[in-house]
Amino acid sequence: MTRIVPWVRGKKIFRVFFLRLIDRNSGRRPASRSVVMAGAAAFLLVVFPLLAISLLQNDVADAQDKAAKTLTVPNVVRDPHDVPPPIHRKKPTTVKLELTTTEVVSALADGSTYSFWTFNNTVPGPMLRVMVGDTVELTIKNSSDSVVSHNADLHAVNGPGGGAPMETVAPGESKTFKFKALNVGAFIYHCAFAPPYLHIAKGMYGAIIVEPVGGLPKVDREFYVMQGEWYTSGKFGQKGHQAFDEDKAFSEMPEYFTFNGHATALKTIKPLEAKVGESIRLFFGNGGPNVGSNFHIIGEVFNKVYTGSPKTYVVNEEAWYVPPGSVATFELTLEVPGNYLLVDHALWRVGKGALGILKVSGPQNDAIYQSAPKK
Numbered sequence: 146m147t148r149i150v151p152w153v154r155g156k157k158i159f160r161v162f163f164l165r166l167i168d169r170n171s172g173r174r175p176a177s178r179s180v181v182m183a184g185a186a187a188f189l190l191v192v193f194p195l196l197a198i199s200l201l202q203n204d205v206a207d208a209q210d211k212a213a214k215t216l217t218v219p220n221v222v223r224d225p226h227d228v229p230p231p232i233h234r235k236k237p238t239t240v241k242l243e244l245t246t247t248e249v250v251s252a253l254a255d256g257s258t259y260s261f262w263t264f265n266n267t268v269p270g271p272m273l274r275v276m277v278g279d280t281v282e283l284t285i286k287n288s289s290d291s292v293v294s295h296n297a298d299l300h301a302v303n304g305p306g307g308g309a310p311m312e313t314v315a316p317g318e319s320k321t322f323k324f325k326a327l328n329v330g331a332f333i334y335h336c337a338f339a340p341p342y343l344h345i346a347k348g349m350y351g352a353i354i355v356e357p358v359g360g361l362p363k364v365d366r367e368f369y370v371m372q373g374e375w376y377t378s379g380k381f382g383q384k385g386h387q388a389f390d391e392d393k394a395f396s397e398m399p400e401y402f403t404f405n406g407h408a409t410a411l412k413t414i415k416p417l418e419a420k421v422g423e424s425i426r427l428f429f430g431n432g433g434p435n436v437g438s439n440f441h442i443i444g445e446v447f448n449k450v451y452t453g454s455p456k457t458y459v460v461n462e463e464a465w466y467v468p469p470g471s472v473a474t475f476e477l478t479l480e481v482p483g484n485y486l487l488v489d490h491a492l493w494r495v496g497k498g499a500l501g502i503l504k505v506s507g508p509q510n511d512a513i514y515q516s517a518p519k520k
Protein backbone atom coordinates (compact mmCIF):
# COMPACT_ATOMS: atom_id res chain seq x y z
CA MET A 146 0.00 0.00 0.00
CA THR A 147 2.75 2.42 0.90
CA ARG A 148 4.20 2.05 -2.59
CA ILE A 149 0.89 2.45 -4.38
CA VAL A 150 -0.37 5.63 -2.72
CA PRO A 151 2.48 7.91 -3.84
CA TRP A 152 2.29 6.50 -7.34
CA VAL A 153 -1.45 7.22 -7.55
CA ARG A 154 -0.83 10.70 -6.19
CA GLY A 155 2.02 11.06 -8.64
CA LYS A 156 -0.33 10.21 -11.49
CA LYS A 157 -2.76 12.79 -10.19
CA ILE A 158 -0.04 15.43 -10.30
CA PHE A 159 0.83 14.24 -13.80
CA ARG A 160 -2.82 14.43 -14.89
CA VAL A 161 -3.44 17.87 -13.41
CA PHE A 162 -0.24 19.18 -14.95
CA PHE A 163 -1.10 18.07 -18.48
CA LEU A 164 -4.78 19.03 -18.18
CA ARG A 165 -3.58 22.54 -17.43
CA LEU A 166 -1.41 22.52 -20.51
CA ILE A 167 -4.28 21.20 -22.66
CA ASP A 168 -6.61 23.77 -21.12
CA ARG A 169 -4.20 26.53 -21.97
CA ASN A 170 -3.99 25.21 -25.54
CA SER A 171 -7.78 25.14 -26.00
CA GLY A 172 -8.58 28.29 -24.01
CA ARG A 173 -8.91 31.91 -24.90
CA ARG A 174 -5.18 32.44 -24.73
CA PRO A 175 -3.50 29.42 -26.31
CA ALA A 176 -0.17 28.46 -24.87
CA SER A 177 2.70 28.69 -27.26
CA ARG A 178 4.59 25.57 -28.23
CA SER A 179 7.59 26.81 -26.29
CA VAL A 180 5.47 27.07 -23.11
CA VAL A 181 4.31 23.47 -23.55
CA MET A 182 7.87 22.31 -24.18
CA ALA A 183 9.19 24.24 -21.18
CA GLY A 184 6.46 22.74 -19.01
CA ALA A 185 7.22 19.24 -20.21
CA ALA A 186 10.93 19.79 -19.58
CA ALA A 187 10.21 21.07 -16.06
CA PHE A 188 8.12 17.97 -15.40
CA LEU A 189 10.84 15.63 -16.61
CA LEU A 190 13.65 17.45 -14.80
CA VAL A 191 11.96 18.36 -11.51
CA VAL A 192 8.61 16.68 -10.81
CA PHE A 193 9.39 13.23 -12.17
CA PRO A 194 12.69 12.83 -10.26
CA LEU A 195 10.95 13.91 -7.04
CA LEU A 196 8.21 11.33 -7.63
CA ALA A 197 10.81 8.67 -8.35
CA ILE A 198 12.75 9.57 -5.19
CA SER A 199 9.53 9.48 -3.15
CA LEU A 200 8.71 6.01 -4.50
CA LEU A 201 12.20 4.81 -3.67
CA GLN A 202 12.10 6.27 -0.15
CA ASN A 203 8.81 4.57 0.61
CA ASP A 204 10.24 1.28 -0.65
CA VAL A 205 13.24 1.73 1.65
CA ALA A 206 10.96 2.50 4.60
CA ASP A 207 8.90 -0.62 3.81
CA ALA A 208 12.01 -2.79 3.55
CA GLN A 209 13.46 -1.44 6.80
CA ASP A 210 10.18 -2.15 8.60
CA LYS A 211 10.12 -5.71 7.28
CA ALA A 212 13.77 -6.28 8.26
CA ALA A 213 13.44 -4.76 11.75
CA LYS A 214 14.09 -7.68 14.06
CA THR A 215 16.26 -6.30 16.85
CA LEU A 216 16.80 -2.95 18.51
CA THR A 217 19.73 -0.91 17.20
CA VAL A 218 19.53 1.42 20.21
CA PRO A 219 17.30 0.94 23.31
CA ASN A 220 15.58 4.27 22.86
CA VAL A 221 16.06 7.55 21.02
CA VAL A 222 15.03 9.70 23.97
CA ARG A 223 16.72 13.11 24.07
CA ASP A 224 17.51 14.09 27.66
CA PRO A 225 15.56 17.34 28.22
CA HIS A 226 18.37 18.56 30.52
CA ASP A 227 20.92 18.18 27.70
CA VAL A 228 21.14 21.82 26.62
CA PRO A 229 24.32 23.56 25.36
CA PRO A 230 25.68 26.22 27.73
CA PRO A 231 24.28 29.75 27.42
CA ILE A 232 26.19 32.29 25.36
CA HIS A 233 27.81 35.29 27.07
CA ARG A 234 29.88 36.56 24.14
CA LYS A 235 29.45 40.06 22.79
CA LYS A 236 31.33 39.50 19.53
CA PRO A 237 30.30 37.16 16.70
CA THR A 238 32.59 34.27 15.93
CA THR A 239 32.74 31.17 13.76
CA VAL A 240 30.94 28.22 15.34
CA LYS A 241 31.62 24.70 14.10
CA LEU A 242 28.74 22.26 14.62
CA GLU A 243 28.28 18.65 13.63
CA LEU A 244 25.29 16.38 13.09
CA THR A 245 25.27 12.70 12.19
CA THR A 246 22.23 11.21 10.47
CA THR A 247 21.33 7.63 11.34
CA GLU A 248 18.68 4.98 10.65
CA VAL A 249 17.93 2.88 13.72
CA VAL A 250 15.35 0.52 15.18
CA SER A 251 14.33 1.64 18.64
CA ALA A 252 11.49 1.68 21.16
CA LEU A 253 8.62 4.07 20.51
CA ALA A 254 6.75 2.80 23.58
CA ASP A 255 7.20 -0.07 26.03
CA GLY A 256 7.05 -3.23 23.88
CA SER A 257 6.62 -1.31 20.61
CA THR A 258 9.43 -0.57 18.20
CA TYR A 259 9.78 1.72 15.20
CA SER A 260 12.30 2.34 12.43
CA PHE A 261 13.57 5.84 13.23
CA TRP A 262 15.65 8.15 11.09
CA THR A 263 17.49 10.55 13.39
CA PHE A 264 20.08 13.21 13.99
CA ASN A 265 22.66 11.75 16.41
CA ASN A 266 20.46 8.77 17.39
CA THR A 267 17.98 10.90 19.34
CA VAL A 268 14.59 12.54 18.81
CA PRO A 269 14.82 15.44 18.74
CA GLY A 270 18.38 15.80 17.49
CA PRO A 271 20.81 17.90 19.56
CA MET A 272 19.94 21.48 20.36
CA LEU A 273 22.25 23.84 18.46
CA ARG A 274 23.08 27.20 20.00
CA VAL A 275 24.74 30.21 18.36
CA MET A 276 24.71 34.00 18.62
CA VAL A 277 23.28 36.42 16.10
CA GLY A 278 26.03 37.46 13.68
CA ASP A 279 27.92 34.19 14.11
CA THR A 280 29.15 32.34 11.06
CA VAL A 281 28.07 28.73 11.42
CA GLU A 282 29.97 25.87 9.82
CA LEU A 283 27.64 22.90 10.03
CA THR A 284 29.04 19.51 9.09
CA ILE A 285 26.51 16.79 8.36
CA LYS A 286 27.70 13.20 8.24
CA ASN A 287 25.43 10.43 7.04
CA SER A 288 26.25 7.16 8.76
CA SER A 289 27.70 4.49 6.51
CA ASP A 290 24.93 2.18 7.82
CA SER A 291 22.25 4.41 6.29
CA VAL A 292 20.37 3.42 3.17
CA VAL A 293 18.97 6.79 2.08
CA SER A 294 20.33 10.33 1.78
CA HIS A 295 19.61 13.01 4.38
CA ASN A 296 20.19 16.73 4.92
CA ALA A 297 19.08 19.60 7.16
CA ASP A 298 16.84 22.57 6.41
CA LEU A 299 17.52 25.04 9.22
CA HIS A 300 14.77 27.61 9.66
CA ALA A 301 17.41 29.99 11.06
CA VAL A 302 19.09 30.14 7.64
CA ASN A 303 18.43 32.91 5.10
CA GLY A 304 18.79 31.26 1.71
CA PRO A 305 16.95 28.79 -0.58
CA GLY A 306 16.11 25.52 1.10
CA GLY A 307 17.51 26.61 4.46
CA GLY A 308 20.82 25.06 3.48
CA ALA A 309 19.41 21.64 2.60
CA PRO A 310 20.59 21.67 -1.05
CA MET A 311 24.17 22.38 0.10
CA GLU A 312 24.39 19.50 2.52
CA THR A 313 22.55 16.53 1.10
CA VAL A 314 24.67 13.58 2.10
CA ALA A 315 24.53 10.05 0.73
CA PRO A 316 25.26 7.14 3.09
CA GLY A 317 28.84 7.43 4.35
CA GLU A 318 29.20 10.97 2.98
CA SER A 319 30.02 14.19 4.88
CA LYS A 320 29.54 17.83 3.85
CA THR A 321 30.07 21.19 5.52
CA PHE A 322 27.75 24.12 4.92
CA LYS A 323 28.46 27.70 6.01
CA PHE A 324 25.86 30.35 6.83
CA LYS A 325 25.51 33.53 8.86
CA ALA A 326 22.90 33.60 11.64
CA LEU A 327 21.08 36.87 10.92
CA ASN A 328 18.00 36.57 13.12
CA VAL A 329 17.59 36.13 16.87
CA GLY A 330 15.08 33.43 17.78
CA ALA A 331 14.35 29.76 18.40
CA PHE A 332 14.06 27.77 15.19
CA ILE A 333 13.58 24.20 14.07
CA TYR A 334 15.87 22.25 11.80
CA HIS A 335 14.66 19.15 9.99
CA CYS A 336 15.67 16.79 7.25
CA ALA A 337 14.27 17.98 3.93
CA PHE A 338 15.39 15.18 1.66
CA ALA A 339 12.47 14.20 -0.58
CA PRO A 340 9.88 13.54 0.58
CA PRO A 341 10.61 15.72 3.63
CA TYR A 342 7.38 14.78 5.40
CA LEU A 343 8.49 11.13 5.47
CA HIS A 344 11.89 12.01 6.95
CA ILE A 345 10.19 14.17 9.60
CA ALA A 346 7.65 11.43 10.35
CA LYS A 347 10.64 9.14 10.99
CA GLY A 348 12.04 11.58 13.60
CA MET A 349 14.44 13.94 11.83
CA TYR A 350 14.11 17.29 13.59
CA GLY A 351 15.74 19.42 16.28
CA ALA A 352 16.11 23.04 17.41
CA ILE A 353 18.64 25.78 16.73
CA ILE A 354 18.67 28.75 19.09
CA VAL A 355 20.10 32.05 17.86
CA GLU A 356 20.77 34.19 20.92
CA PRO A 357 20.99 37.98 21.01
CA VAL A 358 24.39 39.67 21.48
CA GLY A 359 25.51 38.84 25.02
CA GLY A 360 23.06 35.94 25.28
CA LEU A 361 19.59 35.49 26.73
CA PRO A 362 18.94 36.75 30.28
CA LYS A 363 20.28 34.39 32.94
CA VAL A 364 17.95 31.73 34.35
CA ASP A 365 18.64 28.94 36.84
CA ARG A 366 17.79 26.04 34.58
CA GLU A 367 17.01 25.31 30.93
CA PHE A 368 15.21 22.41 29.24
CA TYR A 369 14.78 21.20 25.67
CA VAL A 370 11.60 19.38 24.64
CA MET A 371 10.09 18.63 21.24
CA GLN A 372 6.73 17.15 20.38
CA GLY A 373 6.16 14.87 17.42
CA GLU A 374 3.44 12.55 16.22
CA TRP A 375 3.76 9.03 14.81
CA TYR A 376 1.80 7.10 12.24
CA THR A 377 2.13 3.42 13.05
CA SER A 378 0.51 0.37 11.49
CA GLY A 379 -0.80 -0.83 14.87
CA LYS A 380 -2.95 1.11 17.27
CA PHE A 381 -1.45 2.92 20.27
CA GLY A 382 -0.04 0.37 22.69
CA GLN A 383 0.08 -2.53 20.24
CA LYS A 384 3.20 -4.61 20.89
CA GLY A 385 5.85 -5.52 18.34
CA HIS A 386 7.42 -3.62 15.47
CA GLN A 387 5.24 -0.83 14.14
CA ALA A 388 5.60 -0.08 10.45
CA PHE A 389 5.15 3.47 9.18
CA ASP A 390 1.55 3.84 7.93
CA GLU A 391 1.39 6.29 5.06
CA ASP A 392 -2.41 6.26 4.81
CA LYS A 393 -2.67 7.42 8.43
CA ALA A 394 -0.07 10.13 7.72
CA PHE A 395 -2.02 11.44 4.72
CA SER A 396 -5.18 11.40 6.85
CA GLU A 397 -3.33 13.10 9.74
CA MET A 398 -4.47 10.41 12.17
CA PRO A 399 -1.47 9.64 14.41
CA GLU A 400 -1.42 6.75 16.85
CA TYR A 401 1.28 8.27 19.10
CA PHE A 402 2.39 11.66 20.31
CA THR A 403 5.75 11.96 22.04
CA PHE A 404 7.74 14.51 23.97
CA ASN A 405 11.36 13.61 23.10
CA GLY A 406 10.94 10.45 21.09
CA HIS A 407 9.19 7.87 23.28
CA ALA A 408 5.64 7.57 24.63
CA THR A 409 6.95 7.79 28.20
CA ALA A 410 10.20 9.71 27.54
CA LEU A 411 9.52 12.54 29.99
CA LYS A 412 7.17 10.59 32.23
CA THR A 413 9.33 7.66 33.36
CA ILE A 414 12.59 7.61 31.37
CA LYS A 415 13.92 11.17 31.80
CA PRO A 416 11.46 13.45 33.62
CA LEU A 417 12.44 17.09 34.03
CA GLU A 418 13.91 17.94 37.44
CA ALA A 419 14.17 21.33 39.15
CA LYS A 420 14.01 23.04 42.56
CA VAL A 421 11.62 25.43 44.26
CA GLY A 422 12.67 29.04 43.72
CA GLU A 423 14.37 28.41 40.40
CA SER A 424 13.69 30.32 37.22
CA ILE A 425 13.21 28.03 34.24
CA ARG A 426 13.55 28.44 30.50
CA LEU A 427 12.06 25.72 28.32
CA PHE A 428 12.72 25.54 24.60
CA PHE A 429 9.68 23.69 23.25
CA GLY A 430 9.52 22.73 19.59
CA ASN A 431 7.15 20.78 17.44
CA GLY A 432 8.51 18.53 14.71
CA GLY A 433 5.02 17.45 13.64
CA PRO A 434 4.96 16.59 10.78
CA ASN A 435 1.26 17.51 10.71
CA VAL A 436 -0.22 18.36 14.10
CA GLY A 437 0.23 21.58 16.11
CA SER A 438 0.78 21.52 19.86
CA ASN A 439 -1.19 23.44 22.50
CA PHE A 440 1.57 23.41 25.07
CA HIS A 441 0.66 23.77 28.74
CA ILE A 442 2.18 22.92 32.12
CA ILE A 443 -0.56 21.97 34.55
CA GLY A 444 -0.25 24.09 37.70
CA GLU A 445 2.03 26.77 36.24
CA VAL A 446 1.78 30.09 34.44
CA PHE A 447 4.34 31.08 31.83
CA ASN A 448 5.86 34.42 32.88
CA LYS A 449 7.08 34.96 29.33
CA VAL A 450 6.47 33.26 25.99
CA TYR A 451 8.28 34.29 22.84
CA THR A 452 8.32 32.63 19.49
CA GLY A 453 10.85 34.79 17.67
CA SER A 454 12.83 37.61 19.22
CA PRO A 455 12.85 37.61 23.05
CA LYS A 456 12.04 41.34 22.80
CA THR A 457 8.48 40.56 21.69
CA TYR A 458 7.29 38.36 24.53
CA VAL A 459 3.82 37.72 25.88
CA VAL A 460 3.33 37.85 29.66
CA ASN A 461 1.39 35.40 31.86
CA GLU A 462 0.23 32.83 29.33
CA GLU A 463 -1.37 29.50 30.14
CA ALA A 464 -1.37 27.42 26.90
CA TRP A 465 0.46 28.37 23.73
CA TYR A 466 0.10 27.02 20.21
CA VAL A 467 3.32 25.77 18.66
CA PRO A 468 2.80 24.84 15.00
CA PRO A 469 4.64 22.00 13.28
CA GLY A 470 8.03 23.26 12.14
CA SER A 471 8.46 25.76 14.95
CA VAL A 472 10.11 26.30 18.33
CA ALA A 473 8.85 28.63 21.09
CA THR A 474 10.53 29.68 24.34
CA PHE A 475 8.73 29.50 27.69
CA GLU A 476 9.96 31.09 30.92
CA LEU A 477 8.50 30.44 34.36
CA THR A 478 9.43 30.40 38.04
CA LEU A 479 8.76 27.56 40.45
CA GLU A 480 7.17 28.50 43.77
CA VAL A 481 5.81 25.20 45.06
CA PRO A 482 7.18 21.61 45.07
CA GLY A 483 5.46 18.68 43.38
CA ASN A 484 4.95 17.03 40.03
CA TYR A 485 3.85 19.31 37.21
CA LEU A 486 2.48 17.72 34.04
CA LEU A 487 3.60 18.90 30.61
CA VAL A 488 0.77 18.32 28.14
CA ASP A 489 -0.62 19.13 24.76
CA HIS A 490 -3.87 20.68 25.98
CA ALA A 491 -5.75 18.99 23.16
CA LEU A 492 -6.07 16.51 25.99
CA TRP A 493 -7.10 13.34 24.18
CA ARG A 494 -3.52 13.35 22.92
CA VAL A 495 -2.28 12.77 26.48
CA GLY A 496 -3.68 9.24 26.18
CA LYS A 497 -1.49 8.82 23.09
CA GLY A 498 1.73 9.92 24.83
CA ALA A 499 1.65 13.76 24.92
CA LEU A 500 2.63 13.87 28.57
CA GLY A 501 5.77 14.71 30.54
CA ILE A 502 6.55 15.41 34.20
CA LEU A 503 8.47 18.30 35.74
CA LYS A 504 9.52 17.17 39.24
CA VAL A 505 10.09 20.11 41.54
CA SER A 506 11.71 19.50 44.93
CA GLY A 507 12.00 21.89 47.87
CA PRO A 508 10.09 23.37 50.80
CA GLN A 509 6.34 23.85 50.82
CA ASN A 510 4.96 27.37 50.66
CA ASP A 511 1.45 27.30 52.11
CA ALA A 512 0.98 31.03 51.57
CA ILE A 513 0.97 30.36 47.83
CA TYR A 514 -0.41 26.82 47.69
CA GLN A 515 -2.07 24.98 50.59
CA SER A 516 -0.11 21.75 50.80
CA ALA A 517 -2.61 19.59 52.74
CA PRO A 518 -6.41 19.35 52.90
CA LYS A 519 -8.02 21.54 55.58
CA LYS A 520 -9.62 19.59 58.42
Ligand SMILES: [Cu+2]
Binds near residue numbers: 294336344349
Ligand atom coordinates in the same frame (compact mmCIF):
# COMPACT_ATOMS: atom_id res chain seq x y z
CU1 LIG B 1 16.47 12.45 6.19
